[in-house]
Amino acid sequence: NAGVTQTPKFRILKIGQSMTLQCTQDMNHNYMYWYRQDPGMGLKLIYYSVGAGITDKGEVPNGYNVSRSTTEDFPLRLELAAPSQTSVYFCASSRTGEGDYGYTFGSGTRLTVV
Amino acid sequence: GENVEQHPSTLSVQEGDSAVIKCTYSDSASNYFPWYKQELGKRPQLIIDIRSNVGEKKDQRIAVTLNKTAKHFSLHITETQPEDSAVYFCAASFSGSARQLTFGSGTQLTVLP
Numbered sequence: 426n427a428g429v430t431q432t433p434k435f436r437i438l439k440i441g442q443s444m445t446l447q448c449t450q451d452m453n454h455n456y457m458y459w460y461r462q463d464p465g466m467g468l469k470l471i472y473y474s475v476g477a478g479i480t481d482k483g484e485v486p487n488g489y490n491v492s493r494s495t496t497e498d499f500p501l502r503l504e505l506a507a508p509s510q511t512s513v514y515f516c517a518s519s520r521t522g523e524g525d526y527g528y529t530f531g532s533g534t535r536l537t538v539v
Numbered sequence: 540g541e542n543v544e545q546h547p548s549t550l551s552v553q554e555g556d557s558a559v560i561k562c563t564y565s566d567s568a569s570n571y572f573p574w575y576k577q578e579l580g581k582r583p584q585l586i587i588d589i590r591s592n593v594g595e596k597k598d599q600r601i602a603v604t605l606n607k608t609a610k611h612f613s614l615h616i617t618e619t620q621p622e623d624s625a626v627y628f629c630a631a632s633f634s635g636s637a638r639q640l641t642f643g644s645g646t647q648l649t650v651l652p
């Protein structure tokens with residue numbers, strides 16, 4: 426049981442490049458989330474999903490896209506990378522049942538756009 | 540949407556003293572309030588949480604209190620130890636939604652030996 430796995434752990438992108446941050450979970454959680462954490466700040470919600478085929482925007486979705494074709498995978502796509510997207514990205518998942526609301530976070534992807 | 544404010548942004552205490560971190564939230568529909576601890580370079584880890592039908596919850600040296608009327612909740616750490624040094628985040632969500640958490644801006648706690 427690996428929990429939530431994110432790849433890559435580190436990445437440097439040039440302005441205008443694109444990339445996909447991978448996130449997969451093996452806990453059969455329906456809810457999944459992408460957050461970004463800027464230095465010295467809290468986490469801001471980018472996108473979330475309540476199940477396969479269903480995604481919705483969070484607080485800061487501009488410049489990002491997601492898809493959820495399976496329960497396990499929730500990749501985050503960055504198109505035309507900008508320096509403002511330099512951040513640490515965390516994927517998380519959560520159960521849907523009563524009594525357990527806690528998030529399980531991945532280990533994060535540290536992205537630098539130069 | 541929900542807005543969560545957290546104070547203080549930094550907190551230094553002597554080992555063995557208590558630490559208190561406070562958060563306020565804006566959406567009266569929020570009913571789940573977790574606290575996360577994040578060590579440098581690591582992922583956030585859930586340390587304690589509380590639902591809106593409970594006023595206080597304790598787990599060894601950690602406790603959380605909730606005042607629904609005033610819309611604020613607090614984390615209390617007693618008998619602090621150097622390994623308690625980390626950034627602590629509060630958060631709030633409404634369980635009827637997709638349980639999206641709105642996070643506070645964090646408190647850097649330093650426990651001085």
